[in-house]
Every structure is written in C-alpha cells, then in structure tokens.
Amino acid sequence: MIDLSLLTDGGVGWLDASGPASHLVLSTRIRLARNLADHVFLTRNSEPDREEILSLVHRAAQDTVLLRRAVTFRLDSLERTERQLLHERHLVSKELAGLDSDGKVRAGASVLVQDRLGVMLNEEDHLRLQGLHSGLALEQAYSEVDRLDAELGQRLPFAFHPEFGYLTSCPTNVGTGLRASVLIHLPGLVLTKEMSKVLQGLAQVGLTFRGLYGEGSEFVGNFFQLSNQTTLGKSETELLDHLGKMVRQVIDYEEQARQVLLRDAPTIIEDKVWRAFGLLRYARSLSFDEAINLFSGVRLGVGIGLISGVGMYTLNKLLVYTQPAHLAVAHGLGIADPELSVRRAQYVRRVLEEEVGRRA
Amino acid sequence: MSCDQCHEREAVIHLTQIVNEQATTIHLCERCAAEKGVESTASVEQNPFAKLVAASMGKASPDLTLVGAGTRGACPRCGATLQDFRESGRLGCADCWRAFEAPLRDLLRRLHGSTVHMGERYAERDGAVRANGDSAPRQADLREQLRLAIETENFELAAELRDRLRVLE
Numbered sequence: 041m042i043d044l045s046l047l048t049d050g051g052v053g054w055l056d057a058s059g060p061a062s063h064l065v066l067s068t069r070i071r072l073a074r075n076l077a078d079h080v081f082l083t084r085n086s087e088p089d090r091e092e093i094l095s096l097v098h099r100a101a102q103d104t105v106l107l108r109r110a111v112t113f114r115l116d117s118l119e120r121t122e123r124q125l126l127h128e129r130h131l132v133s134k135e136l137a138g139l140d141s142d143g144k145v146r147a148g149a150s151v152l153v154q155d156r157l158g159v160m161l162n163e164e165d166h167l168r169l170q171g172l173h174s175g176l177a178l179e180q181a182y183s184e185v186d187r188l189d190a191e192l193g194q195r196l197p198f199a200f201h202p203e204f205g206y207l208t209s210c211p212t213n214v215g216t217g218l219r220a221s222v223l224i225h226l227p228g229l230v231l232t233k234e235m236s237k238v239l240q241g242l243a244q245v246g247l248t249f250r251g252l253y254g255e256g257s258e259f260v261g262n263f264f265q266l267s268n269q270t271t272l273g274k275s276e277t278e279l280l281d282h283l284g285k286m287v288r289q290v291i292d293y294e295e296q297a298r299q300v301l302l303r304d305a306p307t308i309i310e311d312k313v314w315r316a317f318g319l320l321r322y323a324r325s326l327s328f329d330e331a332i333n334l335f336s337g338v339r340l341g342v343g344i345g346l347i348s349g350v351g352m353y354t355l356n357k358l359l360v361y362t363q364p365a366h367l368a369v370a371h372g373l374g375i376a377d378p379e380l381s382v383r384r385a386q387y388v389r390r391v392l393e394e395e396v397g398r399r400a
Numbered sequence: 401m402s403c404d405q406c407h408e409r410e411a412v413i414h415l416t417q418i419v420n421e422q423a424t425t426i427h428l429c430e431r432c433a434a435e436k437g438v439e440s441t442a443s444v445e446q447n448p449f450a451k452l453v454a455a456s457m458g459k460a461s462p463d464l465t466l467v468g469a470g471t472r473g474a475c476p477r478c479g480a481t482l483q484d485f486r487e488s489g490r491l492g493c494a495d496c497w498r499a500f501e502a503p504l505r506d507l508l509r510r511l512h513g514s515t516v517h518m519g520e521r522y523a524e525r526d527g528a529v530r531a532n533g534d535s536a537p538r539q540a541d542l543r544e545q546l547r548l549a550i551e552t553e554n555f556e557l558a559a560e561l562r563d564r565l566r567v568l569e
Contacts, residue, residue, distance in 0.1 A: 205517025273514025
C-alpha cells in the first residue's frame with residue numbers, strides 16, 4: 041500500500057498558492073532529461089540494466105543533500121490506482137505510471153521524491169530530474185533542479201556530446217534536456233473565444249501547450265500547460281526567459297479578457313460563476329469532469345472578485361483531492377465505482393462549508 | 401574540388417562534423433549529399449515530429465558511409481540502425497548520436513533550428529565525473545554540500561560534512 045505520509049508535504053507543497061501570479065498560475069515545473077553514458081537507452085536495455093540504473097542512482101542520491109532523505113516509489117510494485125494517484129499529483133508521467141492504453145508498467149519504473157524535487161527513473165530517459173513550485177516561479181524552480189543536477193552529475197557519468205549537449209533518447213529533448221511548464225488557468229480567453237488565437241501565437245514563438253495532465257491529455261477546466269518546444273541552441277536561461285516573457289503576456293491577455301467579459305456580459309458571467317458555486321455547494325453527485333469545470337467557474341469568480349469567501353489554496357486542494365484515484369484510495373473504492381461521484385460531492389460540500397463558515 | 405564520395409562531380413556541400421571531438425570536413429556533390437539525406441538548405445519547419453523523422457531520415461541510404469564508426473548504418477555499441485530510429489523515434493544509446501551524427505544533425509536543425517548546445521556543459525561542472533578521478537574537486541564538492549546543507553537547514557548533515565572537511569584540510 042502506498043504511504044504518502046512519508047512525503048513531508050504530502051507531495052503537494054506546490055499547491056499552496058503562495059507563488060507569484062498564483063491567482064492564474066497553479067504551478068511551475070522544470071524537468072531535466074539525463075542519461076548515464078555507460079548504459080544503453082531504454083528502448084534497448086534489459087530488466088537487469090534498469091535495476092542497475094536504479095541502484096546506481098539510489099547510491100548517488102543518498103550521497104547528495106537534496107535527495108538524501110528521498111522517498112522511493114517503485115511503480116512496478118504498486119496497484120494501478122496507486123500509480124494513478126502519483127500521476128494525479130504530477131509526481132510521475134502517465135507513461136512511467138503505466139497508464140497508457142496497454143496499462144503495463146515497465147519493470148524498474150520508479151520515482152524518488154524529496155520536498156519539491158524528484159527524479160523519475162527508467163522513464164524514456166534514465167533520469168528525469170524535476171522540480172515543482174507554486175505559482176509562476178521559473179527561476180526558483182530551475183535553480184533548485186540545477187543544483188540537483190550538479191549534485192547528481194558529480195556522482196554519475198551523464199551522457200554529454202560536445203556539440204549536441206546532454207544526450208537523450210528522443211532528439212526533441214537533446215541539448216539542455218530542459219522542459220519548463222507553467223500550469224495556468226485561462227477561462228477568460230476561452231470564454232471570449234480568444235484561446236485558439238493565443239495558442240496559435242504561442243506555437244509561432246516556439247512554445248507548446250498541453251492539458252492538465254501533460255502530454256496527450258485533454259484540455260479540461262480551462263487549464264493549460266505552456267512549455268518550451270525546443271531544447272537545443274539556446275541556453276537554459278534564454279529558454280526560461282522566453283517562456284516567462286510569453287506567459288506574462290498571456291496573463292495580460294487573460295486579465296484583459298476578464299475585463300471585457302465583466303464590461304460586455306456581466307450578467308452572463310455572474311450567473312455562470314454563482315451557478316458553479318451553487319452546484320458545488322449543494323450537488324449530491326459530481327463526476328470529475330463536471331467538478332473540474334465548476335471549479336474553473338468558482339476560480340474565475342474568486343479571481344474577478346465576485347466570490348470573496350474562498351481561497352485559492354482551497355480551490356487547489358479541491359482540484360487535487362477530488363481526482364478519481366485520490367478518492368478511490370481514500371475511501372477504499374474501485375476507480376470505476378459510481379460511489380466515487382457521491383463521495384466527491386460530499387467532500388466538496390464539506391470543504392466549501394468549512395471555508396465559507398471560517399471566513400464569514 | 402571534387403566530391404569525396406563519387407570523385408566525379410564538383411563538391412558543392414561542405415559538411416563539418418565532430419566525431420570523438422575531432423572536426424572533419426566532408427565535401428560532397430549535390431547528388432551524393434541528397435543520397436545521404438543532407439540537404440543544401442536548412443529549412444526550419446514546424447512539422448509534427450513523426451513527419452520530420454520520416455522526411456529527414458527517409459532519404460538516407462542504408463549504406464551510411466558518413467556515419468562515425470559503424471558499418472552499414474548500425475550503431476557499433478548497441479546495434480541500433482537508422483531503420484530502428486525511424487520506426488521508434490528513439491535512439492538506442494549515447495553512441496547512436498555519434499553513429500548517426502550526420503542525419504541527426506539535419507533532423508536537429510529542423511526540430512530546434514540549431515545543432516549546437518548553448519547551455520550548461522557537463523564536463524565544466526565542478527567535479528563532474530571524469531575518467532581519472534583526482535581528489536582536488538573532493539574538497540570543493542564537500543564545501544558545496546556544506547553550503548547546501550546549511551541553506552536547507554539540514555544541520556545534522558552540515559556538522560558531519562564540516563568534520564569531514566576538517567580531516568581533509
């Protein structure tokens with residue numbers, strides 16, 4: 041059984057809405073892809089190879105400051121629902137958690153987690169170093185992951201090429217191996233139908249976008265992950281600066297879109313926000329898809345000052361703990377059990393009641 | 401100057417590649433270059449990745465004499481071929497990057513608009529693992545650890561590191 045209490049902040053410290061621009065930006069994630077020079081890559085390695093990689097990285101991690109107290113989750117020994125829970129917490133990718141259609145977990149698939157830092161092992165690359173921060177915090181998140189990279193790089197021989205940089209299994213990640221992603225809530229742009237224009241613009245300036253759960257995931261609840269497309273030919277700082285600049289511009293567009301909505305369609309917006317709030321406060325059964333769309337409405341309401349009794353931290357918490365695997369593990373139910381929708385509605389009512397009562 | 405490959409036509413493409421940190425320049429005529437999947441103009445298109453791989457690798461002949469050490473296009477270390485890469489989109493090992501350097505360089509140009517890493521360099525990092533492990537970076541390494549330990553308020557570890565440093569000094 042998975043024991044998340046081993047993680048100091050339950051692995052969700054990034055939720056606390058303490059970071060810059062956290063009314064719109066939930067989290068900033070930095071990932072660095074690294075491979076061991078003397079081991080073949082994943083597509084051609086064997087189970088014993090992957091075990092060896094695990095033990096090498098473990099030993100190195102124990103000798104570091106930033107990962108010496110890390111908790112290890114071996115995904116290949118966890119149930120599917122538990123693996124999904126780690127994925128819902130953004131601690132592991134869908135691929136590593138074996139949640140793709142074939143539902144198989146690779147032998148040796150693991151993750152080390154300590155505070156805001158982690159390393160996925162035996163993912164597409166041998167190591168995927170990652171850091172998660174609250175709000176828009178590209179520099180802070182990178183500097184932590186960079187220090188971890190330095191610590192591990194002193195102990196492990198990373199594959200590096202004088203011209204191409206850090207070598208990766210897939211050429212889309214080579215060079216810096218850096219992928220920075222900003223998880224942002226953009227209901228104003230979606231409601232004013234400006235979103236597709238913005239996304240097209242981002243693609244033109246070398247950025248890419250994904251849904252809430254990363255690669256291949258759907259766009260739900262008006263959440264978008266914006267990240268750099270290229271990893272080669274620019275320094276880490278340049279890549280981060282560029283992404284940061286573009287995200288700040290998107291934030292400006294979103295704020296403008298919200299002003300337009302309030303000016304041109306105040307009744308429609310107010311009705312949308314309060315309906316969402318009403319449903320969340322009184323519904324007796326909520327699917328996750330319905331809940332996340334209603335959270336989006338309430339989040340917008342809080343952002344534009346219509347709802348004053350609910351904090352962003354509470355909304356972030358709701359977003360995480362109402363996810364299917366979270367509820368299933370908490371209540372000992374199956375992931376497809378229809379009872380989950382009832383438990384979800386119960387949980388949401390209780391949290392909102394406490395929050396509104398506390399603030400009133 | 402005649403083409404290094406056919407020794408008949410005029411060389412119009414001059415390709416510099418770095419193999420084992422040594423730069424070599426190969427001169428090719430347009431036709432030989434095309435056969436090897438090297439294009440004279442570097443187009444930076446934003447196509448989906450799969451298409452890019454197919455477009456840039458599809459033309460490469462199976463006999464890649466341009467590649468580093470391997471024979472008939474197989475990576476000398478892991479045995480992966482360009483065909484394997486074309487199918488999976490993934491390389492087999494670090495040496496594949498050398499074995500398929502020329503076609504990869506072309507692919508990188510299309511994917512990233514560049515082939516040259518401008519970020520942090522592994523070997524230049526303090527105390528990065530090198531073949532000959534000397535002891536000099538060890539102290540710097542410990543001092544850095546100590547700094548980190550204090551910064552992250554891991555005082556127990558900091559005391560231990562301080563003691564280890566004292567012994568070394």
